[in-house]
Amino acid sequence: MLYRKMPKNGDELSVLGFGAMRLPTKEDGSIDEKIATDMVRYSIDNGVNYVDTAWPYHMGESEPFLARALADGYREKVKLATKQPQWMVKNYEDMDRFLNAQLEKLNTDQIDYYLIHSLVKSSWENIRDLGVMEFLDKAKADGRIVNAGFSYHGAPEDFEPIIDAYDWDFCQIQYNFLDEDVQAGTKGLEYAASKGLGVVIMEPLRGGNLADPVPDEVMDIWNEADARRSPVEWALRWVWNRPEVTVVLSGMSEPAHVEENLRIANEALPDSLTEKELRLVERVANKYQDLMEVGCTGCRYCMPCPEGVDIPACFEMYNNLHMFDDEDRLMMMYAAKLGGILRGSETNFASQCTECGQCVDACPQNLPVPELLEKVSETFEGPGLGERMEFAKQLFSDDSC
Structure with a gap:
């Protein structure tokens, strides 16, 4: 495992951090604790020493899960990061209440890296006016937190x-080869580093969209490279190529992801990609931009939808329809999955959207979600949906499926 130094405190942090937002789950959606615990501990045994979670991850179960996964001496081997759910904070006292609850949920005396979660300009102004800077100073002074930071999902001009505004120790930004000019972007990465902040990266694979399956047009470009690397390796190596990056978080959801990410992290030196390789990645980015219709990362901040729409699943299928030559299967899968047949649940169709706007406020990508859901509905829910649902019921009614 390679390590990089956190500028202000000298912590030697693993270049790969374990992000606990996309843990393996069971059919009912709950965390598969046995597999997830094995993954977390295997990562730590192989050098990972930074673990990241947050209040809302896995519907509030990520933090207490990590308390159990980090038992038996594993807590002492890592720097633990979690985040204040600032959208739930109504007054100064709430800040103490949430932090104390998180300390209890995580079964720890202090949070090594504490972030104000998912800031944009308006939420920063709100939490600032409620006294968050004074709160962070107090929490650092009394030892409940060690380092103070924030995660960012706002406009480029609002980052600096x-x-x-505050003597931050670090920040966390979305960064990948599709998002050089999105949110904080490259300019924000460089600015934060110039101010002495450590920079933690989220969404290096853009919610898995830069991993398998890869559109044929994109794979054709990757195959031109002299070095044979998987799409995941190209994406991660591109982020780690930046010397300003301290830690890259990966939301690993199966053991194979851990193995692959650990292997890549062992070779993730800064400035190790050649100019020829960087130009190749740029060509891939341009091709993805041509193919992708919706910039959804699958973070699920928009969920649950009050009308039952599975927004990330709708956008995933819509993007896949435009990126892959697999229309018949995707039309069927939309009927089966969003029609509740595979899940044994109520329908989660895009057409159930009532344009309440809750998802728009929650989306860190600032997507016009209702407008996009209308396009999804027009694409997947036209003539033939009823027939596809009936066929899916027959296809997936067999007990062996």
Whole structure:
């Protein structure tokens, strides 16, 4: 495992961090604790020493899960990060209440890296006016947190003022080869580093969209490279190529992801990609931009939808329809999955959207979700949906499926 130094405190952190937002789950959606615990501990045994979670991950179960996974001496081997759910904070006292609850949920005396979660300009101004800077100073002084930071999902122009507003130790930004000019972007990465902040990266694979399956047009470009690397390796190596990056979080959801990410992390030196390789990645980025219709990362901040729409699943299928030559299967899968047949649940169709706007406020990508859901509905729910649902019921009614 390679390590990089957190600038302000000198912590030697593994370049690969374990992100606990996309843990393996059972059919009912709950965390598969046995597999997830094995993954977390195997990662730590192989050098990972930074573990990241947050209040809402896995519908509130990620933090207590990690308390159990980090038992038996594993807590002492890692720096633990979690986040204040600032959208739930109504007054100064709430900040203490949430932090104390998180300490209890995580079964720890202190949070090594504590972030104000998912800031944009308006949420920063709100939490700032409620006294968050004074709260962070107090929590650091009394030892409940060690390092203070924030995660960012706002506009590019609003990032630097937040950096300059407080003596932050670190920040967390979305960064991958499709998002150089999105949110904080490359400019924000460089600015934060110039101010002495450590930079933790989220969404290096853009919610898995840069991993398998890969569109044929994209794979054709990857296959031109002299070095044979998987799409995941190209994406991660591109982020780690930046010397300003301290830690890259990976939301690993199966043991194979852990193995692959650990292997890549052992070779993730800064400035190790050649100019020829960087140009190749740029060509891949341009091709993805041509193919992708919706910039959804699958973070699920928009969920649950009050009308039952599975928004990330709708967008995933819509993007896949435009990226892959697999229309018949995807039309069937939409009927089966969103029609509740595979899940044994109520329907989760895009057409159930009532444009309440809750998802728009929650989306860190600032997507016009209702408008996009209308396009999904027009694409997948036209003539033939009823027949596909009936066929799916027959296809998936066999007990062996």
